[in-house]
Amino acid sequence: MRFVAESGLWTTEAPRDAVPLTAVLEVSGAVLSWTVDGPDAAVHIAFTDPVRAEWLWRIAGDEGHSAIVTALDAAPEGRLEVEGVTFDAHALAQLRRLALGHWLRRWWPASYRDGIAELDDALLAGELALLTASAEGYFADDTFDSDVAELLAPHAENLTALARLGDPRVGELVAACAELAEDTGVSFETPVVAAQAGTRDDYALVAGAGAAGGAAEAVARGVASVNWAAVPPRVFDAAEGTIDWQVETDGAVATAVVRTQLSGPASPAGIAVHVRSGAITGVGHLDSAGTATVALLDEDHSPVTEMTAWSRDWRETAVRIGVDVGESPDMRDRVRAFARTRLQRFGADTFLAEVLAAESDY
Incomplete structure (x- = not known):
């Protein structure tokens, strides 16, 4: 078995995927992770302290445990081969299910729009x-x-x-x-x-709270998506295009009105909203209904006037909810496909909350 040194830690040489596709479990002396939509994916182990990983014999056997700890303690940084070591798949299945359960709480893509039920x-x-x-x-x-x-x-x-x-x-x-x-x-x-867990009617009410469509005439409007890793779990509808924004004026200055679609029990209140269109920027915070009115400032940090708002091209406007992270729609599509598969086909690692969600009239 091959080990490599990464950021000062010895790790197994197993592939890892983007964070929302990775189930993680911290045990004594190590962090274990698996790609969620790869049922046969190898475990990735990052040892924070190999000596404290006293459980290692459970998955590698007594001789394997001793060989790994001895080799990691003696080897310099780089790559290391430990011959004759394999991991017990049955023992790892228990740990993978635990990691998957934590992933379900953190990353399950509940969405009224996409028809993916919330888990209790x-x-x-x-x-x-x-x-x-x-x-x-x-x-x-x-x-x-x-x-x-x-x-x-x-x-x-x-x-x-x-x-x-x-x-x-x-x-x-x-x-x-x-x-x-x-x-x-x-x-x-x-x-x-x-x-x-919510019924179809419950989620219709929650989703409707974030619908766009203010009374003021819009200078410009558009749609954006929430990056899941940028926000707390169980707040926003996990579909694409759940951020609606429009630029409005009150006769003097321009503001951006941002509305998000919600899904889940947690409140969006206080989550940051960032708006950028060229040199024009704005920062605000969502309220408990998932909306924010953001003052827009030009490159001189002065309020954007009505004349400026009507004369510019807003097509390149970007609206971000939460912290700044990179995340692809393709990755989120993989997570949604994985969630739908779990609701349609139960296995040994299925949780009761998933069974009840699939049985509901959502």
Whole structure:
């Protein structure tokens, strides 16, 4: 098996893809990752501390574990071959499913427009907590993905309420979560109202809140897309073209009115909006409805006048939501195709939240 040194860390020489296509799991002493739409994709392991990776024998055997740690400790930076080492596919399948569950919470492309249903985050978190507890041998140290209580606590009330709806699959999952919670100090004693994944009508209302079409006459208008890696999860409709913008004037100065289409429970309030058209720029923030009115400034940082607005060509205008990241529509299309496949064809790594989403009338 070949290892290479990357940014001061030893890693396996396995291909990696763009972040929204990569499922990641941090275990003790290493970060594991897989390309999500490659069912036979090799695991990529980046060792943060090979000595702390005491679980390595579980996937490489005792001799393989010893050979890898010894070789990495002795070798200089560069490339390294460790002969006779292979990874156990069955053991890795458990870890890949855990990584995939975290990916579902972070990158699932819920979209009313595209017909991709939202996944119930409480159910996902509950099942992930159970999977994490069953893989405790990989989490000798605290890691970003190992906190069972952090997974359960925000969803205790919703999980208990969901169990009362009568689906035995949900009831069994919640009962297991409640038993696990006793060991973590999380209370399941205060259910209030059931919070379910959205129905078609729910998402129609949310999507409609971001629809374009103000009363003012537009100087120019256009459409843009949200870069998923630029924004928090579970906020925006994941389809293309969900940002509508138009330049308006009030008789003196010009502003850009930006409206986004939403999907999910999280609020867009406070997320940055950047508008650029040549030397004209503007920065604002979305409100809770996913809209923003952005003051436009010229290259001298003066307000753009009505005359300037009407006389310029706005066709090259770019509108960005969130931080500045590079991301291709083709990559997002791959994620959508992967999500649709998972809703249509269940496998050993399917989560209950996916099953219920596929069964819903979304």
